[in-house]
Amino acid sequence: EARSHGDLSENAEYDAAKERQGFVESRINELEGKLADARIIETAGRTSDTVVFGATVLLLEMEARQKKRYTLVGQDEADLKDGKISIQSPVGKALIGKRVGDQVAVTTPAKIVEYEVIEIRFDEL
Structure with missing residues:
Protein backbone atom coordinates (compact mmCIF):
# COMPACT_ATOMS: atom_id res chain seq x y z
CA GLU A 1 0.00 0.00 0.00
CA ILE A 41 9.30 -29.12 33.60
CA GLU A 42 6.85 -31.53 35.21
CA THR A 43 5.77 -30.30 38.64
CA ALA A 44 2.82 -32.56 39.46
CA GLY A 45 3.82 -35.12 42.05
CA ARG A 46 7.22 -33.56 42.56
CA THR A 47 8.48 -33.33 46.11
CA SER A 48 10.93 -30.97 47.72
CA ASP A 49 11.22 -29.52 51.17
CA THR A 50 12.58 -26.28 49.73
CA VAL A 51 11.05 -23.68 47.45
CA VAL A 52 12.16 -24.19 43.84
CA PHE A 53 10.84 -23.31 40.39
CA GLY A 54 7.29 -24.65 39.99
CA ALA A 55 6.51 -24.73 43.71
CA THR A 56 3.22 -23.40 45.01
CA VAL A 57 3.94 -21.65 48.28
CA LEU A 58 1.48 -20.63 50.98
CA LEU A 59 2.77 -17.58 52.83
CA LEU A 60 1.65 -15.72 55.92
CA GLU A 61 2.18 -11.98 55.65
CA MET A 62 3.37 -11.29 59.16
CA GLU A 63 2.08 -7.75 59.73
CA ALA A 64 -1.35 -8.12 58.09
CA ARG A 65 -1.72 -11.75 59.25
CA GLN A 66 -3.05 -12.61 55.79
CA LYS A 67 -2.28 -15.76 53.83
CA LYS A 68 -1.17 -15.55 50.20
CA ARG A 69 -0.54 -18.38 47.77
CA TYR A 70 1.93 -18.01 44.91
CA THR A 71 3.28 -20.38 42.27
CA LEU A 72 6.83 -19.65 41.12
CA VAL A 73 7.02 -19.59 37.33
CA GLY A 74 9.18 -18.20 34.56
CA GLN A 75 9.07 -14.54 33.70
CA ASP A 76 6.86 -15.06 30.64
CA GLU A 77 4.25 -17.08 32.59
CA ALA A 78 3.91 -14.65 35.51
CA ASP A 79 0.35 -13.44 36.17
CA LEU A 80 -0.27 -11.96 39.60
CA LYS A 81 -4.07 -12.16 39.19
CA ASP A 82 -3.65 -15.93 38.79
CA GLY A 83 -1.20 -16.17 41.72
CA LYS A 84 1.78 -16.86 39.45
CA ILE A 85 4.92 -14.87 40.22
CA SER A 86 8.23 -14.86 38.42
CA ILE A 87 11.22 -16.47 40.06
CA GLN A 88 12.95 -13.20 39.08
CA SER A 89 10.51 -11.05 41.10
CA PRO A 90 11.57 -9.74 44.52
CA VAL A 91 9.25 -12.22 46.30
CA GLY A 92 10.31 -15.08 44.02
CA LYS A 93 14.01 -14.41 44.59
CA ALA A 94 13.48 -14.21 48.36
CA LEU A 95 11.60 -17.54 48.45
CA ILE A 96 14.04 -19.72 46.48
CA GLY A 97 15.65 -22.26 48.80
CA LYS A 98 13.40 -21.49 51.78
CA ARG A 99 11.68 -24.20 53.86
CA VAL A 100 8.43 -24.39 55.79
CA GLY A 101 8.80 -22.20 58.87
CA ASP A 102 11.40 -19.91 57.31
CA GLN A 103 10.76 -16.18 57.27
CA VAL A 104 11.71 -13.82 54.47
CA ALA A 105 11.76 -10.04 54.19
CA VAL A 106 10.96 -8.46 50.83
CA THR A 107 11.69 -4.81 50.11
CA THR A 108 8.86 -3.10 48.24
CA PRO A 109 8.65 0.56 47.20
CA ALA A 110 6.39 1.28 50.17
CA LYS A 111 7.94 -0.85 52.93
CA ILE A 112 9.62 -4.10 53.90
CA VAL A 113 7.11 -6.97 53.92
CA GLU A 114 7.85 -10.04 56.03
CA TYR A 115 6.44 -13.47 55.19
CA GLU A 116 6.55 -16.89 56.79
CA VAL A 117 6.51 -19.98 54.58
CA ILE A 118 3.51 -22.08 55.70
CA GLU A 119 3.35 -24.75 52.98
CA ILE A 120 5.24 -25.90 49.89
CA ARG A 121 3.53 -28.09 47.32
CA PHE A 122 3.75 -28.97 43.66
CA ASP A 123 0.64 -28.72 41.53
CA GLU A 124 0.32 -29.23 37.81
CA LEU A 125 1.11 -25.95 36.08
Whole structure:
Protein backbone atom coordinates (compact mmCIF):
# COMPACT_ATOMS: atom_id res chain seq x y z
CA GLU A 1 0.00 0.00 0.00
CA ALA A 2 2.85 2.40 0.81
CA ARG A 3 4.17 1.94 -2.75
CA SER A 4 0.95 3.43 -4.15
CA HIS A 5 1.87 6.82 -2.64
CA GLY A 6 4.63 7.44 -5.19
CA ASP A 7 8.39 7.92 -4.69
CA LEU A 8 9.52 5.61 -1.86
CA SER A 9 12.48 7.84 -0.94
CA GLU A 10 10.13 10.48 0.51
CA ASN A 11 7.24 8.28 1.60
CA ALA A 12 6.39 8.42 5.31
CA GLU A 13 4.03 5.44 5.05
CA TYR A 14 6.79 3.34 3.51
CA ASP A 15 9.27 4.38 6.20
CA ALA A 16 6.76 3.56 8.94
CA ALA A 17 6.02 0.17 7.37
CA LYS A 18 9.74 -0.66 7.13
CA GLU A 19 10.25 0.36 10.77
CA ARG A 20 7.30 -1.79 11.86
CA GLN A 21 8.64 -4.71 9.80
CA GLY A 22 12.00 -4.41 11.56
CA PHE A 23 10.30 -4.43 14.96
CA VAL A 24 8.17 -7.47 14.08
CA GLU A 25 11.17 -9.39 12.72
CA SER A 26 13.14 -8.59 15.87
CA ARG A 27 10.27 -9.83 18.04
CA ILE A 28 9.98 -13.03 15.98
CA ASN A 29 13.71 -13.71 16.46
CA GLU A 30 13.38 -13.10 20.21
CA LEU A 31 10.43 -15.52 20.51
CA GLU A 32 12.14 -18.16 18.36
CA GLY A 33 15.15 -17.97 20.70
CA LYS A 34 12.93 -18.44 23.74
CA LEU A 35 11.20 -21.41 22.14
CA ALA A 36 14.53 -23.00 21.25
CA ASP A 37 15.63 -22.74 24.89
CA ALA A 38 12.28 -23.77 26.41
CA ARG A 39 12.06 -26.96 28.42
CA ILE A 40 9.02 -28.72 29.86
CA ILE A 41 9.30 -29.12 33.60
CA GLU A 42 6.85 -31.53 35.21
CA THR A 43 5.77 -30.30 38.64
CA ALA A 44 2.82 -32.56 39.46
CA GLY A 45 3.82 -35.12 42.05
CA ARG A 46 7.22 -33.56 42.56
CA THR A 47 8.48 -33.33 46.11
CA SER A 48 10.93 -30.97 47.72
CA ASP A 49 11.22 -29.52 51.17
CA THR A 50 12.58 -26.28 49.73
CA VAL A 51 11.05 -23.68 47.45
CA VAL A 52 12.16 -24.19 43.84
CA PHE A 53 10.84 -23.31 40.39
CA GLY A 54 7.29 -24.65 39.99
CA ALA A 55 6.51 -24.73 43.71
CA THR A 56 3.22 -23.40 45.01
CA VAL A 57 3.94 -21.65 48.28
CA LEU A 58 1.48 -20.63 50.98
CA LEU A 59 2.77 -17.58 52.83
CA LEU A 60 1.65 -15.72 55.92
CA GLU A 61 2.18 -11.98 55.65
CA MET A 62 3.37 -11.29 59.16
CA GLU A 63 2.08 -7.75 59.73
CA ALA A 64 -1.35 -8.12 58.09
CA ARG A 65 -1.72 -11.75 59.25
CA GLN A 66 -3.05 -12.61 55.79
CA LYS A 67 -2.28 -15.76 53.83
CA LYS A 68 -1.17 -15.55 50.20
CA ARG A 69 -0.54 -18.38 47.77
CA TYR A 70 1.93 -18.01 44.91
CA THR A 71 3.28 -20.38 42.27
CA LEU A 72 6.83 -19.65 41.12
CA VAL A 73 7.02 -19.59 37.33
CA GLY A 74 9.18 -18.20 34.56
CA GLN A 75 9.07 -14.54 33.70
CA ASP A 76 6.86 -15.06 30.64
CA GLU A 77 4.25 -17.08 32.59
CA ALA A 78 3.91 -14.65 35.51
CA ASP A 79 0.35 -13.44 36.17
CA LEU A 80 -0.27 -11.96 39.60
CA LYS A 81 -4.07 -12.16 39.19
CA ASP A 82 -3.65 -15.93 38.79
CA GLY A 83 -1.20 -16.17 41.72
CA LYS A 84 1.78 -16.86 39.45
CA ILE A 85 4.92 -14.87 40.22
CA SER A 86 8.23 -14.86 38.42
CA ILE A 87 11.22 -16.47 40.06
CA GLN A 88 12.95 -13.20 39.08
CA SER A 89 10.51 -11.05 41.10
CA PRO A 90 11.57 -9.74 44.52
CA VAL A 91 9.25 -12.22 46.30
CA GLY A 92 10.31 -15.08 44.02
CA LYS A 93 14.01 -14.41 44.59
CA ALA A 94 13.48 -14.21 48.36
CA LEU A 95 11.60 -17.54 48.45
CA ILE A 96 14.04 -19.72 46.48
CA GLY A 97 15.65 -22.26 48.80
CA LYS A 98 13.40 -21.49 51.78
CA ARG A 99 11.68 -24.20 53.86
CA VAL A 100 8.43 -24.39 55.79
CA GLY A 101 8.80 -22.20 58.87
CA ASP A 102 11.40 -19.91 57.31
CA GLN A 103 10.76 -16.18 57.27
CA VAL A 104 11.71 -13.82 54.47
CA ALA A 105 11.76 -10.04 54.19
CA VAL A 106 10.96 -8.46 50.83
CA THR A 107 11.69 -4.81 50.11
CA THR A 108 8.86 -3.10 48.24
CA PRO A 109 8.65 0.56 47.20
CA ALA A 110 6.39 1.28 50.17
CA LYS A 111 7.94 -0.85 52.93
CA ILE A 112 9.62 -4.10 53.90
CA VAL A 113 7.11 -6.97 53.92
CA GLU A 114 7.85 -10.04 56.03
CA TYR A 115 6.44 -13.47 55.19
CA GLU A 116 6.55 -16.89 56.79
CA VAL A 117 6.51 -19.98 54.58
CA ILE A 118 3.51 -22.08 55.70
CA GLU A 119 3.35 -24.75 52.98
CA ILE A 120 5.24 -25.90 49.89
CA ARG A 121 3.53 -28.09 47.32
CA PHE A 122 3.75 -28.97 43.66
CA ASP A 123 0.64 -28.72 41.53
CA GLU A 124 0.32 -29.23 37.81
CA LEU A 125 1.11 -25.95 36.08
